[in-house]
């Protein structure tokens with residue numbers, strides 16, 4: 607599943623092709639992904655120039671000179687293909703540019719989504735309205751996290767996966783960051799003191815920056831937008847490594863929390 611670093615990598619790849627480029631054709635090849643495509647997507651995007659490309663949590667945003675923003679989510683298996691050799695049954699949205707390039711949104715499982723909103727009203731988009739700060743943003747600080755976790759008895763892992771507290775963090779990066787910061791995923795969030803929150807925030811930023819630098823991690827069929835395959839899961843510290851050694855010399859264990867696997871090490875994570 608594409609996580610925040612993959613979406614960031616995708617947006618950067620798309621920017622190389624779409625920045626300041628006019629779209630000459632925008633065609634949906636079926637009515638829906640996870641939900642319906644906007645019925646006026648083709649009408650509003652055809653002829654528009656892309657002036658901004660950005661990311662919010664796991665959403666990519668393409669802003670046009672007409673004041674619209676197309677918001678995409680890659681779901682479980684979505685990716686953009688640039689100049690694909692052929693358009694197949696899983697290419698659900700096809701865009702042509704005045705620079706002669708073709709882009710397709712390829713999504714075999716169709717858990718992705720495409721929405722179109724006025725850029726001025728982006729903050730009201732339902733998925734963004736209650737969302738917490740970006741983990742790589744200046745607003746995500748130890749002081750902010752301390753305030754949000756105060757009095758919370760839920761495990762820290764669950765709190766970090768809560769999009770209202772911090773936006774866009776997924777299971778892999780939460781497991782990795784908690785290991786790096788030496789915090790047990792089972793700890794009650796409100797009981798973690800400032801001395802631990804500082805390295806935790808630093809670890810979250812660090813694991814994301816490293817993954818973006820590596821071009822995004824790959825799980826199964828994720829590919830960079832230019833169609834280049836070959837990024838395979840990097841060597842995680844603990845994720846998916848049950849029974850293998852932790853960097854501290856202890857052994858990685860797996861615990862199920864809220865129905866999802868947590869990989870961690872009880873020797874160094876307290």
Ligand SMILES: [Zn+2]
Nearest residue numbers: 852854871874
């Ligand atoms: Zn350890």
